[in-house]
Amino acid sequence: MPDSRAVGVFDSGVGGLTVLHECLVTMPNEDFVYLGDHARLPYGPRTRDEVRRFAHEIGVYLERQGVKMVVVACNTATSVALPDLQEQLAVPVVSVIVPEAHAAVQVTRNRSIGLLATELTVASGRYEQLVRTLDAGARLTAVACPKLVPLIEAGDTFSDEVTEAVREYADPLKAAGCDTVILGCTHYPLLRPVFQRAFGRDVTLVFSADETAREVAVTLARKGFENDASREGAYRFLTTGEPDAFRELGERFLQLPLANVEHVEVRELEAVA
Numbered sequence: 130m131p132d133s134r135a136v137g138v139f140d141s142g143v144g145g146l147t148v149l150h151e152c153l154v155t156m157p158n159e160d161f162v163y164l165g166d167h168a169r170l171p172y173g174p175r176t177r178d179e180v181r182r183f184a185h186e187i188g189v190y191l192e193r194q195g196v197k198m199v200v201v202a203c204n205t206a207t208s209v210a211l212p213d214l215q216e217q218l219a220v221p222v223v224s225v226i227v228p229e230a231h232a233a234v235q236v237t238r239n240r241s242i243g244l245l246a247t248e249l250t251v252a253s254g255r256y257e258q259l260v261r262t263l264d265a266g267a268r269l270t271a272v273a274c275p276k277l278v279p280l281i282e283a284g285d286t287f288s289d290e291v292t293e294a295v296r297e298y299a300d301p302l303k304a305a306g307c308d309t310v311i312l313g314c315t316h317y318p319l320l321r322p323v324f325q326r327a328f329g330r331d332v333t334l335v336f337s338a339d340e341t342a343r344e345v346a347v348t349l350a351r352k353g354f355e356n357d358a359s360r361e362g363a364y365r366f367l368t369t370g371e372p373d374a375f376r377e378l379g380e381r382f383l384q385l386p387l388a389n390v391e392h393v394e395v396r397e398l399e400a401v402a
């Protein structure tokens with residue numbers, strides 16, 4: 130029996146659309162509902178407890194919408210809230226971070242790995258733990274990039290300010306001799322060419338959108354949660370911010386039509402949890 134429930138995906142803003150894009154092309158037969166928590170963005174400078182609470186509210190909200198799985202398309206929420214969320218929700222929770230740490234350890238030749246992420250993700254130490262678990266001899270150099278999410282959310286991907294910020298954040302990783310750099314925030318793949326130019330061709334950039342989409346597909350298949358393979362799936366969007374602004378920016382980042390955006394009040398999220 131095909132399972133017609135949708136897959137829920139969330140992020141603080143448009144960054145998770147990089148993950149949703151891969152999900153939509155990997156599983157064109159599945160339905161998706163994406164929630165962007167624009168009213169409370171950015172998550173990076175917030176406290177652990179705040180981000181845990183937001184992730185809990187959104188996870189429960191999506192579960193009440195009847196989703197069959199929740200995808201945490203936000204490294205910051207994953208780094209501080211994943212175990213709690215997995216305990217709190219009845220549906221399976223798939224997230225970013227683990228696939229990236231895995232890929233980085235596999236790719237690096239000199240075992241010097243760089244991480245670019247939000248302040249909270251860096252402070253959580255989650256990537257260090259994972260990298261050390263996979264290869265205790267690998268070294269991780271982490272740099273917090275507080276300027277990037279607000280610039281990307283303002284639609285600013287090619288300004289001098291972005292190029293300068295990327296250069297500033299790349300410098301310590303170049304000085305540390307990293308041959309592999311994790312783009313540890315789902316917003317950052319939107320700046321991939323700017324990063325690649327700053328690091329040069331010899332540095333491999335790792336991000337997890339396609340790996341995460343593959344994990345979603347395999348998990349649905351193994352649990353017997355797949356929808357009918359011959360149908361075309363639908364997808365829709367929820368934002369705690371402005372639907373028009375989300376639609377305009379989101380389409381550029383999703384690279385697919387983004388028609389259906391509804392507004393959700395933050396208090397509706399707070400009320401379910």
Ligand code: DGL
Binds near residue numbers: 142314
């Ligand atoms: N896309 C989120 C992440 O992956 C951005 C967090 C933020 O809002 O600062 O961490």
